Amino acid sequence: MKIQIYTMQTVDEARAVAALGVDHVGVTPSDSGLPGEVNFTTARAIVDAVRNLAVSVALSVDSDLDAIETMVRAVRPDILHLCGLKNSLPPDAVRTLRERLPNVPIMQAVSITGPEALDVALAYQDVADYLILDSQAPDIAGIGASGMTHDWSISREIVQQVKIPVILAGGLSPENVAEAIRVVQPWGVDSLTHTNRVLPGGGFRKDLDRIRQFVMAAREAWRKI
Numbered sequence: 532m533k534i535q536i537y538t539m540q541t542v543d544e545a546r547a548v549a550a551l552g553v554d555h556v557g558v559t560p561s562d563s564g565l566p567g568e569v570n571f572t573t574a575r576a577i578v579d580a581v582r583n584l585a586v587s588v589a590l591s592v593d594s595d596l597d598a599i600e601t602m603v604r605a606v607r608p609d610i611l612h613l614c615g616l617k618n619s620l621p622p623d624a625v626r627t628l629r630e631r632l633p634n635v636p637i638m639q640a641v642s643i644t645g646p647e648a649l650d651v652a653l654a655y656q657d658v659a660d661y662l663i664l665d666s667q668a669p670d671i672a673g674i675g676a677s678g679m680t681h682d683w684s685i686s687r688e689i690v691q692q693v694k695i696p697v698i699l700a701g702g703l704s705p706e707n708v709a710e711a712i713r714v715v716q717p718w719g720v721d722s723l724t725h726t727n728r729v730l731p732g733g734g735f736r737k738d739l740d741r742i743r744q745f746v747m748a749a750r751e752a753w754r755k756i
Contacts, residue, residue: 533719678724
């Protein structure tokens with residue numbers, strides 16, 4: 532069971548999260564107004580800081596391949612997480628991106644809006660290395676960061692049918708991650724919103740106690756499967 536936590540905003544935060552046993556540490560290198568976004572310089576510092584501690588994952592909501600490639604070459608994450616809105620980067624475009632970035636595994640987000648998500652997942656499985664099944668918020672320019680769960684029965688069907696590793700995301704918390712794992716049996720689980728500590732005046736930092744609880748609950752649930 533792989534555990535992925537978004538989104539790191541400082542080097543110290545990333546190191547502290549990795550020390551809790553988190554496998555994938557996520558960063559959001561962007562200037563699009565995304566939750567917890569950081570500039571490329573900060574993202575690169577975070578990636579470098581966890582290089583021997585955890586796998587770094589950097590997301591992009593861009594549909595422009597040049598912009599995505601520029602980010603990846605600046606930040607140098609272990610995994611590129613594509614989470615642009617539906618149809619903004621179709622499978623053929625992802626295939627082209629793989630050719631341009633041959634040494635960077637791709638994690639493709641799939642918005643679980645209904646049964647049609649299975650067809651979307653199947654369409655991407657030949658061009659991505661991982662899928663991440665997430666929920667979409669109406670006010671965020673990408674798939675994810677909604678804090679809302681989706682229909683786990685659809686996610687389970689995707690896990691059973693695709694041939695690449697699947698990470699379950701979307702509203703996961705220390706309180707529900709065990710049940711999510713029991714139902715879906717994914718390769719990994721992801722949390723952003725429900726492992727945050729909201730700051731006075733806005734913004735957030737990661738809540739290390741909540742992350743510790745999330746890790747423990749996920750590991751224990753996986754042992755029971």
